Amino acid sequence: QVQLQESGPGLVKPSETLSLTCTVSGGPISGYYWVWIRQPPGKGLEWIGYIYDNGSTDFNTSLSSRVTISEDRSKNQFSLRLSSVTAADTAVYFCARVTSRWYFDSWGQGTLVTVSS
Amino acid sequence: EIVMTQSPATLSVSPGDRATLSCRASQSVTGNLAWYQQKPGQAPRLLIYDTSTRATGVPVRFSGSGSGTEFTLTISSLQSEDFAVYYCQQYHNWPPWTFGQGTKVEI
Numbered sequence: 001q002v003q004l005q006e007s008g009p010g011l012v013k014p015s016e017t018l019s020l021t022c023t024v025s026g027g028p029i030s031g032y033y034w035v036w037i038r039q040p041p042g043k044g045l046e047w048i049g050y051i052y053d054n055g056s057t058d059f060n061t062s063l064s065s066r067v068t069i070s071e072d073r074s075k076n077q078f079s080l081r082l083s084s085v086t087a088a089d090t091a092v093y094f095c096a097r098v099t100s101r102w103y104f105d106s107w108g109q110g111t112l113v114t115v116s117s
Numbered sequence: 118e119i120v121m122t123q124s125p126a127t128l129s130v131s132p133g134d135r136a137t138l139s140c141r142a143s144q145s146v147t148g149n150l151a152w153y154q155q156k157p158g159q160a161p162r163l164l165i166y167d168t169s170t171r172a173t174g175v176p177v178r179f180s181g182s183g184s185g186t187e188f189t190l191t192i193s194s195l196q197s198e199d200f201a202v203y204y205c206q207q208y209h210n211w212p213p214w215t216f217g218q219g220t221k222v223e224i
Contacts, residue, residue, distance in 0.1 A: 044219050058212050059212075061213075094161075101167065102208035102214075103149075103206065104151075104214075105163050105172070109159070
């Protein structure tokens with residue numbers, strides 16, 4: 001069974017770049033879509049973006065100017081970078097796998113990122 | 118973008134009750150609808166996909182129905198471990214994948 005684990009700093013200063021990595025175990029990252037989702041405290045789920053097998057990506061239009069997603073197949077990881085963060089980017093960030101039917105079947109436990117000086 | 122709307126925002130029920138949660142899409146998603154359960158401090162867990170198919174290990178008391186723009190998640194007899202927030206998600210037209218705002222099932 002595939003498992004996902006997010007990692008990265010829990011505190012980021014305003015205007016800086018948030019960087020998170022999702023490590024996948026129990027299966028290869030190749031052949032799947034992988035997504036980042038976030039959840040502000042006490043609020044709902046927001047899809048951030050995806051990366052697919054050949055490195056193709058797409059992002060939520062509300063974030064697209066600030067988001068980069070990349071992969072490292074040698075480490076079976078994919079990463080999120082969100083630039084110019086503000087307090088509004090404070091959230092729990094999840095990574096997840098997309099099935100061949102396009103829903104999300106496996107999720108990381110999530111990591112809280114707080115934007116504060 | 119397809120907007121998903123869930124109702125009610127909060128559902129107050131007792132153990133053993135039947136719970137009915139609703140999800141409406143702003144346009145047809147055919148049957149491409151999933152439900153997730155989220156407990157405090159945890160990641161969402163896939164419960165139902167393709168409107169009515171239970172994910173592996175999901176108890177039979179959870180059932181999904183609907184089509185097009187109107188969907189329902191029913192929990193036939195609430196157990197203590199079922200008190201959580203439930204989200205619907207459409208995957209008919211992506212990106213973006215979109216979620217409802219959630220229904221909290223509380224005691």
